[in-house]
Amino acid sequence: MTCANCARAVERALKKAGAAEALVNFATEEANVMYDDSTVDLQRLISAVKAAGYGAEPSRSKTKGEDENAFTVEKEHRRALILGIVLGLPLVSLSMARDFGLHLGIPYSAFGLICFLLSTPIQFFVAWDYYKGAYFSLRNLSPNMDLLVALGSTVAYVYSTFSFFSGQKGHLYFETSAMILTLIKIGKYLEAKAKIGTSKAVEALVSLRPNKARVLIEGKEVEIQIEGLNPGMLVVVRPGESIPVDGEVLEGEAHVDESMLSGESMPVFKSKAQKVFAGTTNLDGLLKIKALEVGEGTLLSKIISLVKEAQGSRAPIQRLADKVAGLFVPAVVLAALITFFSWLILTSQVEQAIMRLVAVLVIACPCALGLATPTAIVAGTGLGARLGILFKDGEALEKASSIQLVVMDKTGTVTKGRPRVISAIPINNTGRDELLVLSASLEAGSEHPVAKAIIQYAREMGVELIPVQEFRSIRAEGVSGLVHGKRVVIGRPRWLESQGIPLDRALEEIRKNEEKGHTVVMVGTDGSLSGLFIVSDEIRPEAKEVVGALKAMGLKPLMLTGDNEKAAQRVAQEVGIAEVYSRVRADEKGTVINELRKKGFKVAMVGDGINDAPALAQADLGVAMGSGTDVAIQAGHVVLLGGDLRQLPKVFHISRITLRAIKQNLLWAFLYNLLLIPVAAGVLYPVQGLPHIMRELHPIMAAMAMAMSSVTVVLNSLRLSRSAL
Incomplete structure (x- = not known):
C-alpha cells in the first residue's frame, strides 16, 4: 500500500x-x-x-521479534533503489554535462540512445510497483499516489522517447523521469525503515517469549518447544530464564522481573502459591511452576494482541484526513491538466508546460496525509506498552487528551486495596471466637477485599471455618446465610438497620471509628447485633504525589467511595483532593459519572476494574488499575497493568504528546500540499527577485520534496518513542 x-x-x-x-x-x-x-x-x-491488487496472508503469532513482512518490503525497496542509483547517477551526470555545454565528444544520437538505455530499466523496473498500483487503483475506482507517480514519470519518459526517435533533436528529460522514480524510491525506502521502528514496542513484547521450556515428565526434566506446552504441566525455570507460562509457583522462591507488565523496574519476590506470568524473568532462584495458561492464553499474548489492535485502530481525528485523501488524487490530476493547458496557452512552449504538469503530479503527496495519524498512534500506544500502560484503541488515546475531571475510586486506587482488620468487637454477650467463626465462615463465600481481611484475621486467631448454607451476596451492601443454624448478616451499618437489626449499642463505636477514617463492618445474628469489625486500608504512599501531578497538568481530581463522609474526607484531605462523593454504592457510581458528564465535563474514571466496571464503562475514559488480571484488561479503555498509580499522569501525558504529534503531522501534510502544489504549477514564476528554484520548481526537486514529506511525518511520530516521561 x-x-x-x-x-x-x-x-x-x-x-x-x-x-x-x-x-x-x-x-x-x-x-x-x-x-x-x-x-x-x-x-x-x-x-x-x-484481486484488488494487494498481497495478503493470515496474521500469525511470531516467536521472533521481527516483522517479516516489513523487512521484506524494506528489502524490495532497497533492491529497486540500488538499481535506480547505479543507472541514475551516470544518466544525471551525462545530462548535466550536456546542459553545461560539455558534450564530451558524444554526438546527439549517441547521447540520446545512452540516456534511453539507462533510463528504460529504471522506468519499468523501479517504477513497476507504481504502474501496478496505478492500474489496480483505477480498476478499484480509488486513484492513489501510484497513479500520480506513474503519470508524472511516464509523461517525461514518453515525451523524451518520442522526441529522440522522431528526430526532433529537442531537449530530453530521461534523467528527469529516472530521478523522479529514484528519489521517490529513496523516500519509500526510508519510510519502510522508519515504519519498522514504529513497531519496536510490539517486537520487544514478542521477543520476551522463550522458544523452549523445561518441563518435568515422570520426575525427569525434558526440554520441549514452547508450542508443546499444555495447562497442568510442571515447568522448571532456572535463574536468568524467561518464564514460559502463566502459572502458580509450587516450589521455590525467586525475585522476578515483571517490568514488562508494570513498567516498574524493581523485582517482585515470588514464593509458593503466588502467580507468575509468561515473559517475566526469573532473576535468582529455582522455580517449579504449574502451568495454568499457555500460548495464546497467556497474559503476554493478550497484551500483544491488544496493543496490535490499538495500533491498528483509527482515532476520530483521522476522519478529516481520510475524507481529504479520498478526493486528493483526482483533484491533483485536474490541477495538473489545468496547469499544462494554462502554460501551453500562455507561453506556447510544450516542454515548459510538460515540466509544470510533471512537477504538479510528482510533488503532491497523499502519503503524508495517510501516515499522519496511524504512525503517531502506533508510536504512542507502543510508548504506553513499554511503561505498562495499555491503551485499548486510538480513540482512547485521543480522548485522554481532552479529559477535565479525574474521578478516583478510593479503595484500591487511592488506597492500597488491601484492607486489614484492626479490631473485632463482640456485642450482646456474643463470644469473641463465636463472632469470628460466624463471620469468617460466611465471608468465605465472598470475593470482596474486606471479606478476605476478616477471613485472614480469623485464621490468625486460630479459628476453623465451618460450612454455610443459603449464602447470598447483595451487591454493594453485604452478605447473608445460615451458619451453624443461625441466620447471619454482615455488611454496612445502614444495611443492617434496613434488615431490622438495631444498632443502638454500637452507635458510639461506629461514630468514633468513622471519624478516624476506618470502615465499620457490622455483624447480625438471628435479628440481633452480634458485633462489629474495624477495618483500615492504608493510603498509597504515592497518592499525594499523583494528585499533585494531575493538578499541575490542569486536571481536577475527585474521589468516589462507598465510605461515610468523615472517613472519605480524611483520606481526601491527606492526598490533596478537595471534592469527594461519599456513601456511593457500587451500582450508583455510574450515575455519578453520568451526572458529571451532563454538566459538560469530560470525565475519566479510575478504578480497580472489578467492582468499578460499570462506572469505567460510563466514563469518557475508563482507567482500570490492574495487576495483570483479565477482568481489568476487559474493563477499561486504558489499563495500568502493574496497578501502579504513578502511571496515571503518564496516561494523559502520552495522550497529549501523541495528539500534538498528530496535529503537527496533519498540519505539515496539509500545508506541504497547499503551498507546494501551486509553486510546482508555477504561480511564483512572474515574481521577480525570487530564487529560480522557486519560480520554476524542477520536477526532480519536486520528487525530492515529495519523497521527504512522508519521511518527515514518520520521523516526527518516532520522536514519541524517545519522549522523557
Whole structure:
C-alpha cells in the first residue's frame, strides 16, 4: 500500500467479499476483519484482497521479534533503489554535462540512445510497483499516489522517447523521469525503515517469549518447544530464564522481573502459591511452576494482541484526513491538466508546460496525509506498552487528551486495596471466637477485599471455618446465610438497620471509628447485633504525589467511595483532593459519572476494574488499575497493568504528546500540499527577485520534496518513542 486510498480500497474489497467489518491500517499494513465463518471463509477474503491488487496472508503469532513482512518490503525497496542509483547517477551526470555545454565528444544520437538505455530499466523496473498500483487503483475506482507517480514519470519518459526517435533533436528529460522514480524510491525506502521502528514496542513484547521450556515428565526434566506446552504441566525455570507460562509457583522462591507488565523496574519476590506470568524473568532462584495458561492464553499474548489492535485502530481525528485523501488524487490530476493547458496557452512552449504538469503530479503527496495519524498512534500506544500502560484503541488515546475531571475510586486506587482488620468487637454477650467463626465462615463465600481481611484475621486467631448454607451476596451492601443454624448478616451499618437489626449499642463505636477514617463492618445474628469489625486500608504512599501531578497538568481530581463522609474526607484531605462523593454504592457510581458528564465535563474514571466496571464503562475514559488480571484488561479503555498509580499522569501525558504529534503531522501534510502544489504549477514564476528554484520548481526537486514529506511525518511520530516521561 502506498497511501490511505489503498487502505480504503482493501476495506471495500473485504466488505464486498462478505466481511461484516474491515479496518485497514496503512501504517502497519494490517487488517482487522469481522466476518461470519459460516458464510465466508478466510481464503475468500484473502483472494478478494489479491484481486484488488494487494498481497495478503493470515496474521500469525511470531516467536521472533521481527516483522517479516516489513523487512521484506524494506528489502524490495532497497533492491529497486540500488538499481535506480547505479543507472541514475551516470544518466544525471551525462545530462548535466550536456546542459553545461560539455558534450564530451558524444554526438546527439549517441547521447540520446545512452540516456534511453539507462533510463528504460529504471522506468519499468523501479517504477513497476507504481504502474501496478496505478492500474489496480483505477480498476478499484480509488486513484492513489501510484497513479500520480506513474503519470508524472511516464509523461517525461514518453515525451523524451518520442522526441529522440522522431528526430526532433529537442531537449530530453530521461534523467528527469529516472530521478523522479529514484528519489521517490529513496523516500519509500526510508519510510519502510522508519515504519519498522514504529513497531519496536510490539517486537520487544514478542521477543520476551522463550522458544523452549523445561518441563518435568515422570520426575525427569525434558526440554520441549514452547508450542508443546499444555495447562497442568510442571515447568522448571532456572535463574536468568524467561518464564514460559502463566502459572502458580509450587516450589521455590525467586525475585522476578515483571517490568514488562508494570513498567516498574524493581523485582517482585515470588514464593509458593503466588502467580507468575509468561515473559517475566526469573532473576535468582529455582522455580517449579504449574502451568495454568499457555500460548495464546497467556497474559503476554493478550497484551500483544491488544496493543496490535490499538495500533491498528483509527482515532476520530483521522476522519478529516481520510475524507481529504479520498478526493486528493483526482483533484491533483485536474490541477495538473489545468496547469499544462494554462502554460501551453500562455507561453506556447510544450516542454515548459510538460515540466509544470510533471512537477504538479510528482510533488503532491497523499502519503503524508495517510501516515499522519496511524504512525503517531502506533508510536504512542507502543510508548504506553513499554511503561505498562495499555491503551485499548486510538480513540482512547485521543480522548485522554481532552479529559477535565479525574474521578478516583478510593479503595484500591487511592488506597492500597488491601484492607486489614484492626479490631473485632463482640456485642450482646456474643463470644469473641463465636463472632469470628460466624463471620469468617460466611465471608468465605465472598470475593470482596474486606471479606478476605476478616477471613485472614480469623485464621490468625486460630479459628476453623465451618460450612454455610443459603449464602447470598447483595451487591454493594453485604452478605447473608445460615451458619451453624443461625441466620447471619454482615455488611454496612445502614444495611443492617434496613434488615431490622438495631444498632443502638454500637452507635458510639461506629461514630468514633468513622471519624478516624476506618470502615465499620457490622455483624447480625438471628435479628440481633452480634458485633462489629474495624477495618483500615492504608493510603498509597504515592497518592499525594499523583494528585499533585494531575493538578499541575490542569486536571481536577475527585474521589468516589462507598465510605461515610468523615472517613472519605480524611483520606481526601491527606492526598490533596478537595471534592469527594461519599456513601456511593457500587451500582450508583455510574450515575455519578453520568451526572458529571451532563454538566459538560469530560470525565475519566479510575478504578480497580472489578467492582468499578460499570462506572469505567460510563466514563469518557475508563482507567482500570490492574495487576495483570483479565477482568481489568476487559474493563477499561486504558489499563495500568502493574496497578501502579504513578502511571496515571503518564496516561494523559502520552495522550497529549501523541495528539500534538498528530496535529503537527496533519498540519505539515496539509500545508506541504497547499503551498507546494501551486509553486510546482508555477504561480511564483512572474515574481521577480525570487530564487529560480522557486519560480520554476524542477520536477526532480519536486520528487525530492515529495519523497521527504512522508519521511518527515514518520520521523516526527518516532520522536514519541524517545519522549522523557
